[in-house]
Amino acid sequence: METVSRLIVPLVMCLVGSALLLSKKDMFSVFTDGARDGMNTAVRLLPTLVALLAAISMFNASGASAALATWLAPMAEKIGIPGELIPLVLVRPLSGGASTALIADIFEKYGADSFVGRCASVIAGSSDTILYVISVYFGAVGIKKTRGTFPISFIVMVFSVFFAVFLCRFFFGM
Amino acid sequence: MIGKICGFICVISFIFGICTGNAEQMGAAVVDGASSAVSLTVSLVGIMALWGGIMRVAAETGVVEKMAKVLSPLLRFLFPDAYRKHNGWGEIAASISANFFGIGNAGTPLAVKAMEKLQENNGKSAVASDDMVMFTVLGSASLSIFPTTLVALRQSAGSKAPFEVIVPIWICSFFTALIAVLLVKCSILFKRQKS
Secondary structure (H helix, E strand, O other), rough: OHEEEEEHHHHHHHHHHHHHHOOOOOHHHHHHHHHHHHHHHHHHHHHHHHHHHHHHHHHHHHHHHHHHHHHHHHHHHHHHHOOHHHHHHHHHOOHHHHHHHHHHHHHHHOOOOOHHHHHHHHHHOOOEEEEEEEHHHHHHHHHOOOOOOHHHHHHHHHHHHHHHHHHHHHOOOO | OOHHHHHHHHHHHHHHHHHHOOHHHHHHHHHHHHHHHHHHHHHHHHHHHHHHHHHHHHHHHHHHHHHHHHHHHHHHOOOOHHHHOOOOHHHHHHHHHHHHHHOHHHHHHHHHHHHHHHHHHOOOOOOOHHHHHHHHHHHOOOOOOOOHHHHHHHHHHOOOOOOOOOOHHHHHHHHHHHHHHHHHHHHHHHHHHHO
C-alpha cells in the first residue's frame, strides 16, 4: 500500500506524458488551461482564507477554542467522534473556504498523519458544501419548493461523518 | 453565510479573550493567522495547478465520455423522467462525470445546464421534480475520485503519505451516495403513496 501510494504521482505524470505524446490535439494547452483553472481556484480562496484564518487564530488565542473543545469533547466522544473534529463537522456543509481553513488548522495542530488529521481528511473528502450546492442548483432554475432535498442531504452528511470516522478506525487503527 | 460565521467567531473570541485575560495574545494571533493564509495559498497554488492540468487532460482524452457510457444504465434508474423524455440526458451524464473527476469550478456550469434541462421536463414549475431532487442530493454528496484541494492541503502540511486517505474516501463516498439514492427513492415512493 505504502509503495503503491508513493508511485501514484509518477504514474499519473507518465500517463499524462503519454497523452501529450500520442494525442493529435494540442494536449499541452489543454493542460495549461486546466492548470490555470486550478491556480485560480487556489488564488480565489485567499481572501476568504485570510479572513477566516485570522478569525480562527484569534479564536484559538482567546482560549475560547480550548473551552469549547473541553465542553463539546465528552459529548462528541460519546457518539464516537473525536472532539477536535466538531468545528469542522459543523462548518463543512456551510462553506468550502471555512472548512479548508479549519482543516489547515487541524493539520497544523495535530499533524496531517495523526488520527484526527486523517479523520478530518476523509470527512472533508467525502462530503460537500450542501448549502452552496442546493442554493446554486435550485437558484439557477428558479425552484422555490425543494421538497425533501435539504433534510435528505443533511441526513446523508451526518451518515458520512460517522462512516468516515468508522473507516479511519478500520484503516488506520485507534 | 461565511461572513456570519466569521463575525460570530470574532465577537465570541473578543469577549472570551477579555474575560479570561488572554486579550494581549489575540492581536499577534490575528496578524499571524492572516499571514499564514498567504503561505498556505502559496503552497496550494502549485499543487492545485498541477492537478487541475492533469484532470483536464484526463477529461480531454475522452475518459469523461467513456464514463458517461458506462454510467448510462445507472442514470436511467436514477433519472427516469429525463430518460423517458430524452431531455437532459447528456447534460446529467456530463455533469456527474465532471464531478467524478473533480473538475471543480468547471463542474458548476455543467450542473446548472443539467438543471435547466430538468426544469424543462418539469414544465417550468416552482416545485422541484423527482429528477431534480435526485440530481441535487447526488451533487451535494461528494463523488470525487480525486479530492484535489484536500491532497494539496495534506502535502503542504508535510504529510508522509498524502494519498493514504484516498481509499477510505472512495468507500465513504460510495456508501454515502448509496444512502442518498435510497433516501431519495424512498421519499418519491412515499410521496406517490400519499397522493
